[in-house]
Amino acid sequence: MNGQAFGAVVVATWRERLSRPIALIVCFLICAGVTGSAVTADHALQDPTLVLGLILAAGSVGRDVSSGVLALVLTRPLVRTTYLLAKWTAVSTAVAALACATLALQAILLRSHGVDVSGGELWRAAFGSATAAAGVIAVLVLFSVLVSGVGDIAIWVGLNLIAFLAQRFFPLRVHTEWRSFLQPTLGWDATFGATPISWFGLTSYLSTVTLCLCLAALALNRKEISYASG
Amino acid sequence: MPPADSAEAPAAAAPQATSTRAPPRVLMALAALLLMARIATGVHDAYSPPRAGGLVHWLAPGDPAIAEQAGHKPVLYDFSASWCEPCHVMDREVFSDAESANYINSAFVAVRVADEDQSEAATALRHRHVILSLPTLVVVPHEGKEPRRIQGFPGRRQTIGFLRTAAQAGIP
Numbered sequence: 580m581n582g583q584a585f586g587a588v589v590v591a592t593w594r595e596r597l598s599r600p601i602a603l604i605v606c607f608l609i610c611a612g613v614t615g616s617a618v619t620a621d622h623a624l625q626d627p628t629l630v631l632g633l634i635l636a637a638g639s640v641g642r643d644v645s646s647g648v649l650a651l652v653l654t655r656p657l658v659r660t661t662y663l664l665a666k667w668t669a670v671s672t673a674v675a676a677l678a679c680a681t682l683a684l685q686a687i688l689l690r691s692h693g694v695d696v697s698g699g700e701l702w703r704a705a706f707g708s709a710t711a712a713a714g715v716i717a718v719l720v721l722f723s724v725l726v727s728g729v730g731d732i733a734i735w736v737g738l739n740l741i742a743f744l745a746q747r748f749f750p751l752r753v754h755t756e757w758r759s760f761l762q763p764t765l766g767w768d769a770t771f772g773a774t775p776i777s778w779f780g781l782t783s784y785l786s787t788v789t790l791c792l793c794l795a796a797l798a799l800n801r802k803e804i805s806y807a808s809g
Numbered sequence: 810m811p812p813a814d815s816a817e818a819p820a821a822a823a824p825q826a827t828s829t830r831a832p833p834r835v836l837m838a839l840a841a842l843l844l845m846a847r848i849a850t851g852v853h854d855a856y857s858p859p860r861a862g863g864l865v866h867w868l869a870p871g872d873p874a875i876a877e878q879a880g881h882k883p884v885l886y887d888f889s890a891s892w893c894e895p896c897h898v899m900d901r902e903v904f905s906d907a908e909s910a911n912y913i914n915s916a917f918v919a920v921r922v923a924d925e926d927q928s929e930a931a932t933a934l935r936h937r938h939v940i941l942s943l944p945t946l947v948v949v950p951h952e953g954k955e956p957r958r959i960q961g962f963p964g965r966r967q968t969i970g971f972l973r974t975a976a977q978a979g980i981p
Contacts, residue, residue: 768964779850786843
């Protein structure tokens, strides 16, 4: 993998994702709302990762395809897998950083209101948030390679809706596995706090993330990219 | 317009050491390895000894003892399944721990609703509490108070914290 090209795509993606005023305002409102709810109503840390992920990851690859940016980017000798992994890394780290900052702010405010939030609790919440960001965005990147624009969000929401509506017709096991595919996450306590370590939980999460990225890379390799492909 | 990065690139293009469509070999190997590990750990868990329920005195859905005891303490429903790996972890970490189990036995009427139990009482409970994922713990306090629930296994400490809060809220 070309580290320089990888870094350039990561920085360009950060710049592109975090410079859209409407998305930033919506993210800010969500973080503020979640923090307000955590401090005044729940008196516990509230994780905003999923909503932030959906906003910041929308069309991570698909928008580049439909706008013609990807066709320009690929005139450079950039391996498509490098481009894809850089996109995933950039969006995941941006979402995880925003979510962790929100959690840290919640912890400070909760402590100032007399609620005991330990450093360990904050670390566990941040770990869950970072793994949820990496997991959900791997799934969204896969969908984003398959459809143009922000169709990835439509697919993700549609699949969740189907799962919700079909819960009465399918066994609970199918529903549970379906949800764990769409929202892969790893809880610190549930995985590493258990004795012995929950190896199935760990391998399930890592397997879902790598499979999504692998399928996305293979699909992107087969995709014909042109200015007319959007 | 031809694709910007088509497989049939012009011959005049500068030769590259690596194709831009190079297959992600390392990623494919990693994904295959982790998928095999996932299957292996899943099979291992499936053939592990069946869940004993730890040290908690579970009642079955529809047991007449539930109605008798429910007047004195809140009812704790444990919606779980033998195929549910986090349920196994919760069994080991919470229900097999003497201190936690003693607390649950003293504070709740504990009812286990296994996914495999297709009896009328179990099915009605699953519908009433809209169980979407496993494990789910639902604490039903006395009349007039809202049930409290926790989905998934967030770890021993948080589960016990939830049970203590729910038990306090459910005291008549």
